[in-house]
Amino acid sequence: MDALETLLFRYPVLAPCRDSLAAAIAALIACYEADGTVFTCGNGGSAADADHIVGELLKGFTHPRPLPPADKQRLRELDPEDGSLLADRLQCGLRAFSLMSQIGITTAVGNDLGDALAPAQQLYGLGRPGDVLIALSTSGNARNVALAVQIAHLRKMTVIGLTGAGGGRLARLADIAIRAPAQQTYQIQELHLPIYHALCIAVENHFFPPAP
Template identity: 50%
Template sequence: MSPATSASPLDALDHRPELAPIFPEIERAHAVLADCLRREGRIYICGNGGSAADSEHWAGELLKGFYSKRPVRSHEGRRLPADLRGIQGGLPAIPLTGFLSLRTAVANDIAAELEYAQLVWALGRPGDVLIAISTSGNAQNVALAAKAARLKDMTVLGLTGAHGGKLRRLADPCLRVPADRTHLIQELHLSIYHALCLSLEATFFPQD
């Protein structure tokens, strides 16, 4: 998958001047994700509670059109039968918050804190990216997933609050937003991942 152009996530963050101190890290995050997708890697996302909802939301914006219709590439489109012509181009993003049977089996048979680590170990490949979301940075199942990802030679992209917690040492880059209260952290996370989705869409599905 080769992009025809490039876009900056900062184009969509004019309304969030409080994020200015981490703008360079947000641009790094875009570069990491774009490089993974260029090499046909996959993006995995995990988190708990509101961050689990963010994982599903983020993946949803990547898997189909966000602001553009994302036409299927011409050589692929020619193979589609008429009743599949509405399919859009997607970017491979897998929310680890799914897999209900597997996660409950891990919790029952092994240990609940290994639910995401098990999925990373089974699915992850060198060059893939794990997006680890934790407002405190200390969620144990998310931190263990990050450790597993590093052992698999994956890149770990962290989103946390100001302190960073365990993910501060496990993720590179680690986007530590300037907030300490959970709902404010989550609001800033939403702005960041929407901006990253827009920039990736513009990069891989440029509009005429």
Template identity: 50%
Template sequence: MEPMKYLEELVIRYPVLASVKAEIKEAYEILENCYENGGKLLIAGNGGSCADAEHIVGELMKGFVKRRSVSQEFAQKLLEADPVRGKELADKLQGGLPAIALTGHPGLSTAFLNDVDGNLIYAQQTYGYGKKGDVLLGISTSGNSQNIMYAMAAARAIGMKTIGLTGRDGGQLKETADTAIVVPEKETFKIQELHLPVYHALCLMLEERFF
């Protein structure tokens, strides 16, 4: 299936998302360009959006709906690296699209919270991990989460592209991200219910493109 067919299918299944179809396509193109050029995706969110960040990593870093077998060349290198374990590695390892959720580093996060400023934890991680050509995806149902906004500023300074995934009126995130997907809902849980099919579609489109 062509990547864009997943987008068409998304809008058929969730007609309410037709209003953000163009923004989803723009987000996909930003991510496609990032991965084509050897970049990675950083993802930040709070609460349910924190869980979404981890969920996205799970879909990108291993097979989603496809088996992402390693190349024959890499399979041979694994056998050469370890004749005992190489075949099992070659059979079971899967291709990944580099993605890091800025949510699962409690040692760093609590140290920065205690020593510096909790609002800047995601900005610090963005500064530490990010490089020009990478992408930061900030997820905020209100569009006004301050720790996300600080991370967005750090990403722009580095030369990263930024994507916002939000709701309501888009808030500050809509005004600052390179592209913002503002799902047409007002209540937090309803916004989150629409975020999932959006990022699933993006992950499916990327998997189709690269695997």
């Protein structure tokens, strides 16, 4: 059973989200096949989710992702001692970046330009065509998230919005809107976690198939 079907089996309440989930998986795979980057943003618990997503993408999530043999050999040639440690322990990563955890630029933008502009400013400097922004907002109306989404569109990125049943502005702005079927903030967040876990698993399995 693939990641999407497993998610829907475990959380049947998410069945109405099937098409948007499938579209999100396809968008993430296309991004990485084009050597792109996935960016994330959100506030409060959703900011923690934004960081969490990056953690699942940058190293092995459900299974190890050993380095390619050529990289292992080169590391050992560079330094016989530390090279072996790096070659044996590091794992392949999928390029991902949280716009919420860069304290220097976040506080600089907040002080000089306005707090709501921090994710947008980072994305203006870092985003490229073909990249993906995963934007999380339980209400769908977070101002800083909406501003980041507009910059993502300027940069010709694909926006995946994770929000609640109401959708809010994010559902209208996103290319792909995944509306968790709940109204209360904590209930929406409880559904966002298995949703983004499934997205990460699907992408990981595509690029790093698990051993039979």
